[in-house]
Amino acid sequence: MTRELTGTSRRALLACAWCGPLTVVVAFTGWLIAGVLPVPLGASSTAGEVVDFYSSGAHVPMGIALASIGISLVIPVIAAITYVMWLGEPGAPVLTSIQAVSGTATTVLLLVPMLLMASAGFRPERPAELTVLLNDTAWLLFITPVGPFVIQNVAIATAILSTSTTPLPRWLGFLNLWVGFTFTFDVIAYAFHDGPFAWHGLLIFWLALTSYAIWLVAMGLTIRHVIVARAAGRDPIPGVA
Amino acid sequence: MTKPHSRPRNVYIGLVVVTVISLAVACGAAHGLLTARVAATTATVLAFAKARFVVLDFMELRHAARVRSYFDAWLAVVCLGCAVLLLR
């Protein structure tokens, strides 16, 4: 391969890889401070409940702002995935490009709803229906734009499963297919206010939260493994399971 | 050992027969011969039994010891869970 890693770029790439698990830690901390976790507002919450949540104190917008910083750490992860995919993609880096663009769009679509939620907590004494509107918009924008992320998953999976030159292990390709699948049906959250398919439901919010966290940790740690193994002059591919 | 092609064919025929029996079980309940709970549970257990033949003979995991054990465990746990929820 051309363009091998120098000392500084290798350390930067390792930092990018660690941003995967770090995203989960910082974002979860922010949501716990804000009270978004452990039990978030739901599609069935009344206007009173929504206003009460946002007017309960400055910890709400500040916790959500912290979560938005956590989510921003996805950006370095996308960059690291892009580099490692580019290393392994023979010929023109088409799948790598698809991954980079769709991953970037995903990050923006996660970041904007956090800022909308923080804005809802900024002036909660406004008319209740406006806070409800901001809250609905934030949550639906957070949960339902799954297309870019699924495209990213499929691009990563295709690159891993269809080429033998990629330094990423095959199980990671299958993991991407599964994570992508767990997101595909999130669009149905628009239809429900209650039950497992509402935005706060078990099979929408909780399943997506779990699989996205698994994805961030798995991508980050695997890329770290690849970088460390390459620096040590070892072949990072342990072979097909 | 039988002819190489005959086992999947026999399994296929068996699966069709069991599908018809499942429907008959449901009709049995409709005619009051079985309680609804027993009929639904019987049909479900039959469905998981059929699924196991799909795993062993269509997916050809009969001789893949470890992968087969994962599928067997999945089928057992999910079938048991469904049966409990149906009978409760």
Place this chain on the structure above:
Amino acid sequence: MVGHLGRHGSIARSAEHVPAERGMWLFLLADMTVFALFFGAYLWEFGSARDEFTADAAALPVPVGFVNTLVLLTSSFLVVRAVEAHRSGAFDRARRFLGGTLAGAGTFTGLKLVEYALEIAAGHGLTTSTFFMYYFVITGVHLMHVAIGTTLLVAWQRALAPGKAPYGPRWAEGVAGYWHMVDLLWLIIFSLLYIGSYA
């Protein structure tokens, strides 16, 4: 792992023959587990509103679901034959079997859409009742798997055409495994939604 090719279509019956690859089967199990969560949620709510669910389920066209079950079973069996033919290098035969499978996939999809049209015309929709919410979501996500499987089968069949380079047997086994999962899930869905609630 090796040595199962060129044995006139039969598989080497060694103790550890894994078709396709282990990661693929773990992926299928993870995929099926999401469906298991769907089934659990459905049965949980079914248990607390049996009469309501049974009344709604009576509106399902059970014969259509029954025919679709036979269609998918047949298509799955044809995939088994296609894998056998593929392994023994009989690519033309494999292509014909896959043609049959794809006809089954098309029939299943067509009947499913007719079924949806009948139900929607009768006033049932995604949000009209808890039963129909589960019915449309579960069969809809399953139909998405039918579509993905069909795409993979078409790719497999096209690569078997004369003058093309066919995929390796492990790739074929992987696509076959995916299609069998589509069949397996439908067997359970048919039993839970159509027969189980109808009874």
